[in-house]
Amino acid sequence: MKKQYGQAENDQERALEEIIAQIPDWREREIWYQPVSGGISNANWRISMTGLDQEFFIKMPGRGTEMFVNRLAAHDASRKAANCGVSANVYYFIEDFGVEIFEFLQGFRASNNGDFLDPDVRRNAARALRCFSNEEPLRLTKTIFDQAEEHFEQVREIGGYIPPDYRWVNNQYKMAKQALIASGIDVAPCLNDNLAGNFMLNAERKVVLVDFEYASNNDPHYDLALWFGEMFFTPEVEREMVEEYFGKASQESLARVFIYKALADIKWSNWAWVQRQVSQIEFDFHKYGLWKHMRARQFMQDPRWEEALRSV
Secondary structure, three states: OOEEOOOOOOHHHHHHHHHHOOOHHHOOOOEEEEEEOOOOOOEEEEEEEOOOOOOEEEEEOOOOHHHOOOHHHHHHHHHHHHHOOOEOOEEEEEOOOOEEEEEOOOOOEEOOHHHHHOHHHHHHHHHHHHHHHOOOOOOOEOOHHHHHHHHHHHHHHHOOOOOOOHHHHHHHHHHHHHHHHHHOOOOEEEOOOOOHHHEEEOOOOOEEEOOOOOOEEEOHHHHHHHHHHHHOOOHHHHHHHHHHHHOOOOHHHHHHHHHHHHHHHHHHHHHHHHHHHHOOOOOOHHHHHHHHHHHHHHHHHOOHHHHHHHHO
């Protein structure tokens, strides 16, 4: 429901109005705002005003997100993605609040898993990820190992949930890390948060990327693996997308993707158990973490796991 600026009734709306007041170009305009659903870490808002056809999108950082997100690095990634034409233009950045304001993507909607049954949508998404990865390096380099180990430590520090099979899974994680590092890792800009909702889609099936909070220089094989895991792609589709992205689907690339799918689930399970302790968002983070953890274990118990470790 739209609300006019100056009519805030709760803490979230008052925080949003404080941000709106920071924009000099907006101070003489009548402004309306309404919530945008979809995020599980932040509060998202759509902004419209008199005298402008363009609308805007504001993402308000959620409580505890400073444990995961470097806002300056996220802003750097947002700008570079916009520069190569695969994301929304950044209108304003309020560094003191860590808030980015984007042009609202008219005619686009958040995609869902079903959209990726369309081969054209899949290909366009892979091309958008590849375009971003071909940009100049980001200011932040944070591999999947950096991310996962940061969350391991955060869970311990705040007394989060530690699963009973943690020791076994962690041993498998260490084996995977050793194999991948020994084979060499080339990093490039990666989205690192490849939920369906972070791929926006229009009627012509053009795909653009949004939400660069977790973006960093990382192994692009991980970016693909995370995306594949979120989309539940078949092995045949995974091979097709690896070929689309890299130009060929080598045995080494497919092995890397298989291993990274497990590591992605490890990372996000621990992320969820940190969020369970700190977030004010109404979401069952514990259940989400358990599902991710169980799927990681399933990958690690798969007969292909040891073969993949040898193939990278």
